[in-house]
Amino acid sequence: MKNATITVSLLALALGAGCSKQEPQKAADKGKAVPAAAAAVEVKIGHVGPLTGGIAHLGKDNENGARLAVEEANAKKPQIDGKEVKFVFIGEDDQADPKVGTTVAQKLVDAKVVGVVGHLNSGTSIPASPIYSQAGIPVISGSATNPKLTEQGFKTQFRVVGRDDQQGPAIAQYLAENNKPKTVAVIDDATAYGEGIANEVEKTLKAAKVSVLPREKGTDKTTDWKAILTKLRGRKPDAVFYGGMDATGGPLIKQGRELGIKAVFAFGDGACTDEMAKLAGASAEGLLCSQAGLPVEAADKKFLEAYKKRFNADPILYSPFTYDATNILIAAMEKANSSDPAKYLPEVAKIDFNGVTGKIAFDEKGDRKDAEMTIFTMKGGKITPVAVIKSGKTTKWEEFMKR
């Protein structure tokens, strides 16, 4: 009996390989005609990220993670509702452009994908999310960190990476625990991002009984920070936090050191880049900064090896997350025993999954519960992880890697 199933499904696979558009339909009909025999049904999973433009390498990395998950799943000859299925991977390019993002989302909906992994950017994910929501297709982002993405109330939107507003508390907590400052100066660049993260930092520091100086503000184009820094120098803070991007954060720390400020400088992910070392030179050494999620080397070893073997390159940034996101879609389908988005969507929402980035479960908004935040320091011109913060608990990087 079992042998017969395998033979028929292999036959169907061979037929399907010739002309993928029509054969599966016939194969499915055959499956009906011949009772107790299954046929490979095609289940389409989409992935969206920028494959052209300035961050194309990150988009390709994300896509590789999802592709690897699909290929591994297919190798196991998965069965859903008694029928063998073949997952078909559709990779789309949104050029990191919100307008293209919505076009591509509609294209995937029209192609009848049952689930989407992506997009890479918050800027493209947010406008695309209502399109998926309307079509009832679950979408899991592995890298979009803007809080707004899951605040829109769409039941179909999930993410396996942390949110920006979990980052502020994390870096503030690390600063308070590790550097034990008495007084902290908080500066922001008067943008939604900068002000938001600075507010979270201030809240967490005040809760930790650290005194915070009155907020200083620049703009996202400020180049001369000396007036602000001179004023702060007179008040002798032990640490300075800046909510803003690297283009303004680099000059900030450089000018701070020139003025002889010895305080620790801390930043959010906008200024958590190697670019800081170029902009500020030696002044950038020793800065602290945070990123949502985990550095790629923290992912499961098996994944890192499989990725390297398949793509002949090392994972760059978020591919472990898109790998997990894809596996969650597949696991939910298997659990619901259906590839119908309406039927397996509830399974995604209540999934309890052990991925290569750790344990994954979603809260009611679709955000990952207990997402990790990583704290970095600048060492020899490169940002280097020093600690991981998860649900308010700090783990030193070396210990975290031993787990």
Added chain:
Amino acid sequence: MDTLLQQLVNGLTAGSVYAVVALGYTMVYGIIQLINFAHGEVVMIGAMVAFSIINLLVPSGLPPLVIVLIGTGCAVPICMLVGYAMERLAYRPLRHAPRLAPLITAIGVSIILQHLAMLVWSRNVLAFPQIIQSRTYFFGGAAITSVQIAILAICLALMAGLAILVYRTPLGTAMRATAQNAQVAGLMGIDINRVIAITFVIGAGLGAIAGVLFGTYYGIAQYTMGSVLGLKAFSAAVLGGIGNIPGAMLGGVLLGLVEALGAGYIGDFTDLCTWGLPLAACEAGGHFILMGSNYQDVFAFIVLILVLVLRPQGLLGERVGDRA
């Protein structure tokens, strides 16, 4: 006291760069009554060219100072060329047109230069290579870096050099004569076109140096950096009396000081809690600050408005009825 002294040092450094840029505005205005709004972009191009050359030379292992000098040495002639081309192609054909036409052209030239720079050097903020290890010295609690000292010295030398050129050489005499009355100067045998072109070229050369100074001081360069810098320098020129060379120098330094002191103290002055108002935010040592130091850039323009309202001819300018 430390803080005040430091703010003065900061203001003086920024102000002397403004002064050198302001010279470019004031020289051109003095000679043909044109506000060359594209001057800020010339400064930007100076910084960008130096950026490219320095980046190119860093791997060569030459001493950092030599690299920066070569970078400046390339930026100056290129900017002079841009200045000359600008005058020859955009302004000379319009010399006898109504006032408004060259003014609008200046804005057009500025947009063109900005976008050309965007095509060449991308939209990104470029990190100026940090090759000069700046040492910090302390004087009575105020920190001053070797780069700041160099900027002050270079700006002072440029201003002195220009003053000698304008007031002590035959070329300077020709420039002043053209400024007073171009037609009569022409009748006296002065080649007006040449004098005007030279004025543009000198202004552009000064702008190029200012661009390099700005880039090394702040460590960044971007294709948009010229517009705000240009507007501030223009305000400085107006403050000192546009068309007046010592006025531009004074205006630049004053503007830098006003900005530094303004940004440094506005937060304290507009903190309603220090005024003793019974606000909820003030409880437990809280603050309610109306205007923070992000209003730094506003001061240059407040100064511009105040000057135009109260003393349109500027600090050192003479009241001239027929010149706006």
